[in-house]
Amino acid sequence: MAKLEEIETEEHGETTMSIKMRRKKKKYSIIIPTYNERLNIALVIYLVFKHLQDFEFEVIIVDDGSPDGTQDVIKQLQNVYGEDRVLLRARPKKLGLGTAYYHGLKHASGDFIIIMDADLSHHPKYLPSFIRKQMETGASIVTGTRYVRNGGVHGWNLIRKLTSRGANVLAQTLLWPGVSDLTGSFRLYERKAFEDIISSVVSKGYVFQMEMIVRASRKGYHIEEVPITFVDRVYGSSKLGGSEILEYLKGLVYLLITT
Numbered sequence: 001m002a003k004l005e006e007i008e009t010e011e012h013g014e015t016t017m018s019i020k021m022r023r024k025k026k027k028y029s030i031i032i033p034t035y036n037e038r039l040n041i042a043l044v045i046y047l048v049f050k051h052l053q054d055f056e057f058e059v060i061i062v063d064d065g066s067p068d069g070t071q072d073v074i075k076q077l078q079n080v081y082g083e084d085r086v087l088l089r090a091r092p093k094k095l096g097l098g099t100a101y102y103h104g105l106k107h108a109s110g111d112f113i114i115i116m117d118a119d120l121s122h123h124p125k126y127l128p129s130f131i132r133k134q135m136e137t138g139a140s141i142v143t144g145t146r147y148v149r150n151g152g153v154h155g156w157n158l159i160r161k162l163t164s165r166g167a168n169v170l171a172q173t174l175l176w177p178g179v180s181d182l183t184g185s186f187r188l189y190e191r192k193a194f195e196d197i198i199s200s201v202v203s204k205g206y207v208f209q210m211e212m213i214v215r216a217s218r219k220g221y222h223i224e225e226v227p228i229t230f231v232d233r234v235y236g237s238s239k240l241g242g243s244e245i246l247e248y249l250k251g252l253v254y255l256l257i258t259t
C-alpha cells in the first residue's frame with residue numbers, strides 16, 4: 001500500500017508517485033509519412049493506440065500535401081485523440097520519404113523514434129515486439145525483417161517480390177551489413193542514434209532505408225531484428241516507381257564507394 005505522503009496530490013491533481021513513474025517511462029515518437037492515405041490512416045492510428053496503450057507515445061504524421069484529403073482525416077483524428085498525441089506536420093508538396101522522416105524528427109519529443117508506413121503493410125500489432133526487443137537487448141536499432149523465419153510478404157505480385165528480394169540480395173552481397181532486410185521501413189531507433197545516422201545520410205527517396213541501416217552497421221550500432229509479415233495495401237497504391245529503382249542502384253554504388 002502506498003503511504004499517505006506518496007499519494008498526496010501535487011500540481012494538476014497528479015500524485016508524487018505517478019509523476020515519478022511517468023518520468024521514468026520512455027517515450028516513443030512514431031513517425032508516419034503519408035501521401036494519399038485518406039482511406040488507411042484512421043485504422044492505422046486506431047490500431048497504434050490499441051497496441052501501445054501501455055506505453056507513452058506520440059504519432060507524428062508527415063503529409064506531403066496529399067490531394068486526396070488525407071489531412072482532413074488527420075484533423076478529425078486530432079479531435080478524437082488530441083493534438084498532442086497525433087501531430088500533423090505537413091509539407092506543401094511531395095518531397096520524398098527520406099526527407100519526410102527528417103522533418104518528423106524535428107518535431108519529435110520521444111526517447112525513441114519508430115518509423116512505419118501508413119497503409120497497414122506494417123501492422124501496429126508488431127509495435128510491442130519492437131519495444132520489448134529493445135528493452136531486452138539494449139539495442140540502438142530494432143528493424144523489422146521479412147526475410148527470416150516467421151517473417152514474410154503477402155499480396156505482392158512476382159515482379160514486386162523479385163524486385164525486393166533482388167535489391168536485398170544485391171546489397172547483401174556487395175555491402176555485408178549483417179542485417180537481413182535492408183529495404184524495410186518498419187524500425188525503431190534510439191533517438192540519439194537516429195539523429196547521428198541521419199546526419200550523414202544523403203538519400204531522399206526509398207533508398208533512404210538502406211543507407212540508414214548500412215551506415216548504422218558501419219558505425220557499429222547494436223542492431224536487432226524482429227520478424228514481420230508485410231501485407232500489401234488494400235486501399236490506394238504504392239508510390240514506388242521506376243525512378244526509385246534507379247535511385248536505389250545509384251545509392252548502392254554510392255555506399256559501396258563511401259562506406
Ligand SMILES: Nc1nc2c(ncn2[C@@H]2O[C@H](COP(=O)(O)OP(=O)(O)O[C@H]3O[C@H](CO)[C@@H](O)[C@H](O)[C@@H]3O)[C@@H](O)[C@H]2O)c(=O)[nH]1
Binds near residue numbers: 033
Ligand atoms: N510524406 C510522404 N510520404 C510518402 C512519400 N512517398 C511515399 N510515402 C508514404 O510512405 C509509405 C510507404 O509508401 P508506399 O508507396 O506504400 O511504399 P511501398 O511500395 O509499399 O514500399 C514499402 O516497402 C518497401 C520495401 O519493400 C520499403 O522500402 C518502402 O519504404 C515501403 O515500406 C506510405 O505511408 C506512403 O503514404 C512522399 O514522398 N512523402
Ligand SMILES: [Mg+2]
Binds near residue numbers: 117119121233238
Ligand atoms: Mg505500401
